[in-house]
Amino acid sequence: MNDAADQIFATLKQSSQSGAPLYLQLRKSIEDAVNRGLIGPGDALPSERDIATKADISRVTVRKAVQDLVKGGILVQRHGSGTFVAPRMERVEQSLSRLTSFTEDMARRGMAVRSQWLDRGLYAPSPDEMMVLGLSSSELVARVARLRIANDTPLAIERASLSASVLRDPAGIGSSLYAALELTGNRPVRAVQRISAANLGDSDARLLEVPPGIAGLHIERISYLASGKVIEFTRSIYRGDAYDFVAELRLTGPSEEGRP
Ligand code: GLP
Secondary structure, three states: OHHHHHHHHHHHHHHHHHOOOHHHHHHHHHHHHHHOOOOOOOOEOOOHHHHHHHHOOOHHHHHHHHHHHHHOOOEEEEOOOEEEEOOOOOOEEEEOOOOOOHHHHHHHOOOOEEEEEEEEEEEOOOHHHHHHHOOOOOOOEEEEEEEEEEOOEEEEEEEEEEEOOOOOOHHHOOOOHHHHHHHOOOOOOEEEEEEEEEEOOHHHHHHHOOOOOOEEEEEEEEEEOOOOOEEEEEEEEEEOOOEEEEOOOOOOOHHHOOOO
16 A cells, blocks of 8 residues: 555656656556556555655645546545545447347446436327437337446446337336347347447446546447337446447449448
């Protein structure tokens, strides 16, 4: 522990010429110590008092630097037990060319999947849902919203909407939506997925156990049956620190140029 305090203090001394406010210098020293592996994921940070004494700065300055790093997701604070380097997420590499379900993706990686229900029921459709699913205002939409958790780490919040005519009982889908759709011959065979950057709002961040404002991925999937009918309209928020989406690109021949 003292070693870590010494290391942080040594980096602080090297950077103390920069003229930046002390708490910023300390924040950078702690960040460097984490990036260089001097203190690793799960390690306890030396106490505020230890850092303040070694670096000869006030505890208020230490607290400000530490709070900034907690907000940035570099450190985590556990009540009663102290401040630790945040556990590093094992990133999930996800192919963009296969139409698979969350359950299948995680099972392939040997990860245990569970979901926390956020919402499930039949509702009057929103204008977006009416447009994408081709519903009239007199029809109902089935909504299934879940926090998706793999190996005890919350990875995504998924909000799926389907026509109530294909999913009459959203509460009865069990652990996999696609498995439930398969049983009734409604599993999608094609999907269009749109991925965009999003900063996580307070409630999403709380569910995903990350600091608010941190980078996430907004993913919208519209899936189709072989007949061309839209079966699923899902809007999800994925943790930005947990996913790498991978697409294979091929050089197109002259005959294929211009095709979507
Ligand atoms: C993926 C997709 C969702 C889809 C879900 C189904 O995560 N992004 O659009 O609804 O898989 O997963 P499951 O069958 O595990 O419920």
